[in-house]
Amino acid sequence: MEQIKKIDIHAHATAFPQYAAPHVDGYRMVCAEEIFVYYDKLNIEKGVLLPILSPEATSLPMSNENCKWIVDQHPERFVWFCNVDPRAIHNDSKTDLSFLLEHYKKLGAKGVGEMTSNLYADDPKMDNLFAHCEKQKMPVTIHIAPEPSGYYGIVDDPGLPRLEKMLKKHPDLVILGHSQPFWAEISECEPALRNSYPSGKVKEGRLPKLLREYGNLCCDLSAGSAANALMRDREYAAKFIEEFADRMYYGCDICATKNDHPYQFNNFLDDMRATGEISEENYRKIVRENAVRLLGL
Numbered sequence: 001m002e003q004i005k006k007i008d009i010h011a012h013a014t015a016f017p018q019y020a021a022p023h024v025d026g027y028r029m030v031c032a033e034e035i036f037v038y039y040d041k042l043n044i045e046k047g048v049l050l051p052i053l054s055p056e057a058t059s060l061p062m063s064n065e066n067c068k069w070i071v072d073q074h075p076e077r078f079v080w081f082c083n084v085d086p087r088a089i090h091n092d093s094k095t096d097l098s099f100l101l102e103h104y105k106k107l108g109a110k111g112v113g114e115m116t117s118n119l120y121a122d123d124p125k126m127d128n129l130f131a132h133c134e135k136q137k138m139p140v141t142i143h144i145a146p147e148p149s150g151y152y153g154i155v156d157d158p159g160l161p162r163l164e165k166m167l168k169k170h171p172d173l174v175i176l177g178h179s180q181p182f183w184a185e186i187s188e189c190e191p192a193l194r195n196s197y198p199s200g201k202v203k204e205g206r207l208p209k210l211l212r213e214y215g216n217l218c219c220d221l222s223a224g225s226a227a228n229a230l231m232r233d234r235e236y237a238a239k240f241i242e243e244f245a246d247r248m249y250y251g252c253d254i255c256a257t258k259n260d261h262p263y264q265f266n267n268f269l270d271d272m273r274a275t276g277e278i279s280e281e282n283y284r285k286i287v288r289e290n291a292v293r294l295l296g297l
């Protein structure tokens, strides 16, 4: 079958591997050259570099400048999102965050994320950040966390009611959802399993219902969480893709050189394409065409 050059909607890299503090598990954040090893095997043309600013998320915050610098070294292989912490400039829910967003937009930022601050999704400061992203017409990538402590990511309860509030309040804001508690909602889910990789047949949960109701909600397919949500029930995955292919974005979220989930998920998608469980049209949308349109590539 014809190889389609893919776009990775979710990438992280350090420009300074020689200075990088290790992750708590001992592995180190990848640099661009280490990502290209994956990209060459997975036939990925370009990735979206996402800064991570909040200290909750990582031992190695990745600045906007870090990402922009890498993009400038490899303009044919990366574009980038900027990131703004909702507490930036005086920890106030009235701060004009467009001041920062406009600056990074001029430097080529295509969106905002990965949002990982451990605040409630409808916290006034998050609401303010979402409002400014909406005003600037910048899509956002969010990492959902299950609790306001002990995790990274914006916090929501089972069923994602706070995210729903934001989707309703900011209808022109494109939100790309990501993480275990986001994807666990593909099915009915025990609250205790929200931050894990639940297995077994899908009994339709909150996520497909939110996607039906809110056209501004999209799916970031990166990481083990999305891979698990689709791979746990192949029959349901085919239905989900058929219904929501216009709002699904292929991604990897390669963080450390040990990561092998991108290969398993890639094989799964390619196999679904080969058997016809995913139509050719939908396959192309997911791995490339949706991202080309969203990012204006």
Ligand SMILES: [Zn+2]
Pocket: 010, 012, 050, 114, 253
């Ligand atoms: Zn990520």
